[in-house]
Amino acid sequence: MDLEQLFIYNKEKSISGRYLTLESIEPLLEKMNTNNQLAVIGKSVLGKPIYKYQIGNGKTKILLWSQMHGNESTTTKGLFDFLNLLNGNTEFAKELLANFTFYCIPMLNPDGAKRYTRINANEVDLNRDSQDLTQPESKVLRGSFESFKPDYCYNLHDQRTIFGVASTGKPATMSFLAPSYNEEREVNECRLKAINLIAGINTVLQQYIPNQIGRFDDSFNINCIGDTFQSLGATTLLFEAGHFPNDYEREETRKYVFMALVSSFAILSENDIVDNRIDNYLSIPQNKVAFYDFIYKNVRLNYDGVEKITNFAAQYKEELIENEIFFNAYIVEIGELEGYYGHFEYDAKEAVYKDEFGSFPKLNQKADFYLENSIKIVNGLIKN
Numbered sequence: 045m046d047l048e049q050l051f052i053y054n055k056e057k058s059i060s061g062r063y064l065t066l067e068s069i070e071p072l073l074e075k076m077n078t079n080n081q082l083a084v085i086g087k088s089v090l091g092k093p094i095y096k097y098q099i100g101n102g103k104t105k106i107l108l109w110s111q112m113h114g115n116e117s118t119t120t121k122g123l124f125d126f127l128n129l130l131n132g133n134t135e136f137a138k139e140l141l142a143n144f145t146f147y148c149i150p151m152l153n154p155d156g157a158k159r160y161t162r163i164n165a166n167e168v169d170l171n172r173d174s175q176d177l178t179q180p181e182s183k184v185l186r187g188s189f190e191s192f193k194p195d196y197c198y199n200l201h202d203q204r205t206i207f208g209v210a211s212t213g214k215p216a217t218m219s220f221l222a223p224s225y226n227e228e229r230e231v232n233e234c235r236l237k238a239i240n241l242i243a244g245i246n247t248v249l250q251q252y253i254p255n256q257i258g259r260f261d262d263s264f265n266i267n268c269i270g271d272t273f274q275s276l277g278a279t280t281l282l283f284e285a286g287h288f289p290n291d292y293e294r295e296e297t298r299k300y301v302f303m304a305l306v307s308s309f310a311i312l313s314e315n316d317i318v319d320n321r322i323d324n325y326l327s328i329p330q331n332k333v334a335f336y337d338f339i340y341k342n343v344r345l346n347y348d349g350v351e352k353i354t355n356f357a358a359q360y361k362e363e364l365i366e367n368e369i370f371f372n373a374y375i376v377e378i379g380e381l382e383g384y385y386g387h388f389e390y391d392a393k394e395a396v397y398k399d400e401f402g403s404f405p406k407l408n409q410k411a412d413f414y415l416e417n418s419i420k421i422v423n424g425l426i427k428n
Contacts, residue, residue: 114156122301339386
């Protein structure tokens with residue numbers, strides 16, 4: 045199976061970038077609603093509809109949800125690319141629809157999506173509300189789980205650019221987790237299925253993004269939805285879509301979300317899950333906070349007349365301004381930065397630092413400065 049070509053053919057071109065709202069996806073859902081597959085299953089805090097899209101009539105039931113955190117849109121894009129495949133009338137699509145029933149919630153937190161925040165309109169992290177169920181969105185997801193009774197759950201998220209694959213210097217473009225079902229992080233039959241499936245996905249993706257796949261921390265937290273569903277006996281997988289070099293809009297990463305979904309269902313459809321692949325799963329390096337967006341090395345700084353040559357880092361903040369996301373770089377750390385990498389790295393070669401305030405960078409100020417009065421840095425990047 046040529047996953048590259050499959051993605052190109054099925055990519056939903058009407059949605060792109062990081063800012064994805066309910067208004068972005070409603071026309072797509074209506075377009076795909078050719079046989080009453082679409083339904084409103086509840087409303088958000090601010091009264092926005094929460095949709096499910098159900099397709100297929102197979103025995104194995106798959107529950108997928110995205111944008112539980114409103115500012116995590118990459119997996120939503122990948123999910124729509126996958127839905128295009130299912131609606132494509134190919135032999136592969138027919139096989140998947142015969143084997144599976146897909147229950148998709150493409151935007152669980154429409155209020156957070158509109159505001160581009162992790163939390164919902166009540167400022168609650170829905171991924172910490174799986175036990176108390178204080179929020180309408182949490183109740184919608186739990187109600188879907190209880191009525192649909194899925195065999196597999198796909199918990200679809202984004203992760204920040206700070207994550208790398210262990211200490212390899214590679215970004216964690218995709219990360220996965222078979223969540224724990226108890227404090228001891230034991231492996232029962234339910235969790236083993238997730239472990240085996242992730243090991244299979246990893247084998248496929250390593251062909252496309254070698255050494256850029258991480259394993260998420262499996263510390264148990266019953267308030268997290270993945271841990272809850274795993275504890276309730278539904279095999280659950282966590283997807284974390286991360287950074288690909290120079291891909292801050294995550295148009296490249298969405299491809300690997302699509303590939304991960306397709307390969308997982310191909311594996312399940314062919315019943316190609318080895319009995320025990322724990323060793324393969326544990327061989328996936330763990331996610332680690334190892335990156336800044338920018339690192340400037342060997343910069344000559346002057347603080348109260350004392351010169352020192354050191355490093356400093358800047359990080360993008362994703363800021364919503366008039367319905368558009370701006371990536372604004374701010375200085376966040378000054379020091380040796382040992383063990384950290386930059387998605388962009390500059391060796392200043394002992395050039396003197398200067399900005400409009402002085403000759404020493406200050407934390408949380410915009411990354412606009414000069415090196416030796418000749419190299420101008422604007423919003424983190426060298427300006428030609």
